[in-house]
Amino acid sequence: MKEYDVKCIRCGARFPKDDIVYTCRKCGGLLDIKYDYSKLDLERIVKAKGEGVWKYRALLPFDDETTPITINEGNTPLYRCDRLAQAIGIDDLWVKHEGLNPSGSFKDRGMTVGVTKGVELGVKGVACASTGNTSASLAIFAAKAGIPCYVLLPKGKVALGKVAQAMMHGAQIFSLRGNFDDALRVVRVLCEEESIYLLNSVNPYRLEGQKTIAFEVAEKLGWAVPDRVILPVGNAGNISAIFKGFLELKTLGIADTIPRMTGIQAAGAKPIVNAFKENKEEIIPEDKPETIASAIRIGNPVNAAKALHAIRSSGGVAESVSDEEITEAQLLLARVEGIGVEPASAASIAGLKKLVEMGEIERDERIVCITTGHLLKDPERVIEICEAPIEVDADVEVVRKMLK
Numbered sequence: 026m027k028e029y030d031v032k033c034i035r036c037g038a039r040f041p042k043d044d045i046v047y048t049c050r051k052c053g054g055l056l057d058i059k060y061d062y063s064k065l066d067l068e069r070i071v072k073a074k075g076e077g078v079w080k081y082r083a084l085l086p087f088d089d090e091t092t093p094i095t096i097n098e099g100n101t102p103l104y105r106c107d108r109l110a111q112a113i114g115i116d117d118l119w120v121k122h123e124g125l126n127p128s129g130s131f132k133d134r135g136m137t138v139g140v141t142k143g144v145e146l147g148v149k150g151v152a153c154a155s156t157g158n159t160s161a162s163l164a165i166f167a168a169k170a171g172i173p174c175y176v177l178l179p180k181g182k183v184a185l186g187k188v189a190q191a192m193m194h195g196a197q198i199f200s201l202r203g204n205f206d207d208a209l210r211v212v213r214v215l216c217e218e219e220s221i222y223l224l225n226s227v228n229p230y231r232l233e234g235q236k237t238i239a240f241e242v243a244e245k246l247g248w249a250v251p252d253r254v255i256l257p258v259g260n261a262g263n264i265s266a267i268f269k270g271f272l273e274l275k276t277l278g279i280a281d282t283i284p285r286m287t288g289i290q291a292a293g294a295k296p297i298v299n300a301f302k303e304n305k306e307e308i309i310p311e312d313k314p315e316t317i318a319s320a321i322r323i324g325n326p327v328n329a330a331k332a333l334h335a336i337r338s339s340g341g342v343a344e345s346v347s348d349e350e351i352t353e354a355q356l357l358l359a360r361v362e363g364i365g366v367e368p369a370s371a372a373s374i375a376g377l378k379k380l381v382e383m384g385e386i387e388r389d390e391r392i393v394c395i396t397t398g399h400l401l402k403d404p405e406r407v408i409e410i411c412e413a414p415i416e417v418d419a420d421v422e423v424v425r426k427m428l429k
């Protein structure tokens with residue numbers, strides 16, 4: 026039997042594994058799931074069969090008898106990207122395309138674990154605030170589990186494909202007059218008062234699913250870890266989760282090092298970058314976050330403390346990129362590697378390029394960029410930045426003359 030419970034990262038208070046608690050009742054700190062690693066069987070991780078998130082169930086917070094709510098999430102491709110590497114001026118670049126999860130983003134990894142836990146706890150419904158992807162994924166898993174789903178979206182600020190998913194899969198959707206940070210504030214109170222299960226990344230169980238990104242990266246590289254992992258940062262759950270995954274591989278003796286965790290924010294929403302550069306422990310929230318990368322348009326990231334720890338203790342950095350740099354990177358990735366991502370995901374590539382130019386990244390580092398969401402999530406942005414289709418008569422000569 027696996028032993029685990031919930032621990033406050035700030036004051037160390039412990040809570041039983043089935044307690045529905047999102048932040049520490051003693052000090053308000055963030056929570057983490059803690060395992061007794063001495064009781065874990067290593068063979069069950071490195072020799073596990075199957076694929077996707079549940080392949081690593083030896084390191085997930087469930088007993089072996091649990092039946093998961095799953096849509097075959099995880100097992101996303103890790104592409105070797107030589108053409109992109111050459112364009113940027115580095116030697117060893119890989120992109121893990123999390124946009125190829127069933128709902129089109131990495132959120133499915135967290136939701137399969139979070140919704141399975143919710144069902145196990147017998148919750149009457151699930152809810153989240155979202156810039157879009159979290160709500161799309163949660164709506165799908167709630168549909169699969171047959172439980173009600175409530176989502177709060179910042180009005181007019183969510184990409185079309187994401188709202189369409191939440192609508193189609195039957196969530197009750199509120200379009201909040203406010204931004205993501207307002208929506209999260211409201212949903213947190215609602216969940217506490219109405220006993221609805223909160224599935225934003227402040228829920229430590231969700232992050233347990235997302236840490237499997239680290240396991241897949243390491244496994245595909247022959248149980249070795251890259252020198253650096255670069256990813257976009259919004260509410261800062263994913264960078265914290267992936268760091269935890271690598272930390273576990275080190276704790277268990279499967280890997281000797283931890284990649285430099287490198288977080289990229291948009292220039293108009295960069296409280297973590299500011300805190301990192303100013304050497305501060307706490308972020309100063311931004312009231313009016315603004316960027317075309319709507320998924321990471323977040324001014325008050327709930328997991329900031331975990332993310333800053335992940336970046337600093339792994340020797341990584343936090344950097345910001347402009348909307349222009351994001352768009353340029355989105356087009357470059359699509360056109361030299363055939364990888365279609367939404368703007369937030371392209372922030373990782375834009376950040377890589379900028380850090381190489383700044384001399385912060387060495388040419389020979391082995392780098393993995395995580396692209397978090399699929400291109401089709403945000404078709405409106407594509408139409409804004411690409412040349413429109415040319416309308417012509419159905420005539421060979423007319424088309425021939427116009428070929429570039």
Ligand code: F0G
Pocket residue numbers: 130154155156157158159160226257258259260261262263264320321367369370397398
């Ligand atoms: N990339 C994409 C495509 C996202 O949707 C998000 C977050 C992030 C990156 C940032 O991840 O929050 O763990 O730092 N989207 C959330 C949502 C906020 O509601 O869908 P993070």
